Amino acid sequence: MSEAVLRLEEVETYYGEIHALRGIGFEVREGQVVALLGANGAGKSTSLRTISGLVPARRGKVTFMGQDITRMAAHRIAQLGLVHVPEGRRIFKGMTIEENLDLGGFTVLDAEERRRRREAAYAMFPILAERRHRDSSLLSGGEQQMLAIARALMARPRLLLLDEPSMGLAPILVQEIMRTIRRLNEAGTTVLLVEQNARAALRLAHYGCVMETGRIVLAGEAAELRANEALTKAYLGA
């Protein structure tokens, strides 16, 4: 049995008075793709923001590679190799594609190593290579998502958190992004994926958790969840 890279136990998170996570727990194992599914406002993004340290958990415990990261500052968590690609991509608009990639590799001190990783990113996403010195805000939505993923890969993450990578993209681009995620996973990257597009996510994932109002209401092997028509209808609206 492979080791748990990430483990959440009874995690509760508040936004001011709003009880956004009401005690969630799950595991992500080495080499897996785990999908967090559910409707808008179910707490999927909050889960990722809690794991990566952007919002503090009020109660519970988050463990990454055996280390307690519940109260750790976000930048320290990123330095450990847990990299979060946030909702809406959040690329640095006004800076070039190359600068965005270099920022993704901020923790890589050796400039030569950074350059090698940049070239690897360009090889993976040739569309970025062509425009490396152009302002990243000129990219299309799909290209911005590619850049956001490439930027995260600069840090060679042990665990990649992806928040709605397919949001706002045309179906053909959604497929391309999903293929990219599969390729990354096959190359050894462990992925925790948040998606509204449950069908696409479950085709890719090994394991899925369905969230509703801050709780995990259903969890299981992706194949089982896919097969469970009634549940998919009820919870995934698909």
Added chain:
Amino acid sequence: MPLQEILLQQLANGLILGSFYALVALGYSMVYGVIKLLNFAHGDLYMVGAFAGFGCLSLFSGWLGAGWAGIVPSILLSMVAVGLLGVVIDRIAYRPLREAPKLSVLITALAVSMVLENTVLAFTGGQFTAFSTDLGFAGIDLGLVHVTYTQMVLVGTSIVLMVVLELFVSRTRYGRAMRAIAIDPDACRLMGIDVNRTIALTFFIGSALAAASGVLAGVYYGSINFFMGFLIGLKAFTAAVIGGIGNIPGAMLGGLLLGLLEAFGTQIPGIGGQWKDVFVFAFLILFLVFRPTGILGKPEVERM
């Protein structure tokens, strides 16, 4: 003096004044660029820098003399000391308010300004302190205009500091991080960037540049006082707005332009020296009305 000489003399005066403004404007603009705070205490760091430089020079002059041999280490020490003061101010006054409304931070900046001014007032008793050096008046003559070596070194030092800063911000890891924080601090955290540390570095650099300007101004004018940072703070703010606030080359350009405007403005018949501040702030108002993004500032365009 014939007109040509007057203009040349004012060009020299304007460049010197402008380089002081530019150095202070850089810190204003950097801090604004990174955390969107108008640090109204910034001019006072220039003043504290002048006093720190004066203190160092008093200590060194017995042994290194009051020429450049004593002045250069005084500038460097003052830059380090005031740089650290800037970091401490950020840590105790601004950092606890990072998530607070902008107005709270702005008011805190005014309070910090008063604390700095009144502390120096308490120590100096509000007297003008003579900043005496023995740099002499050697220089070169251009027609009837005499430009001293000191003046050239002042402008030269400012330009070197500005170029180094621009290279730092555009080419280095932490320089990139500063620009990225200005765009999206949370995304920076997710890249492993220590945002608070990078902001502290911004304060260090901005404050050190203000200190350098303060010592250079002390050397140039020969007198310093606890209130000297007030007006230059406002003018540096004006320079930063004219150049495009948040923009480093803009702050330099704005500073130099403002220095030249002030120097030449006083030569316009009917506008004497006593009107120079009115002249400067009239430009601020014109810019705020007609081009609030400044000369080099770009209007923000969002593409979804």
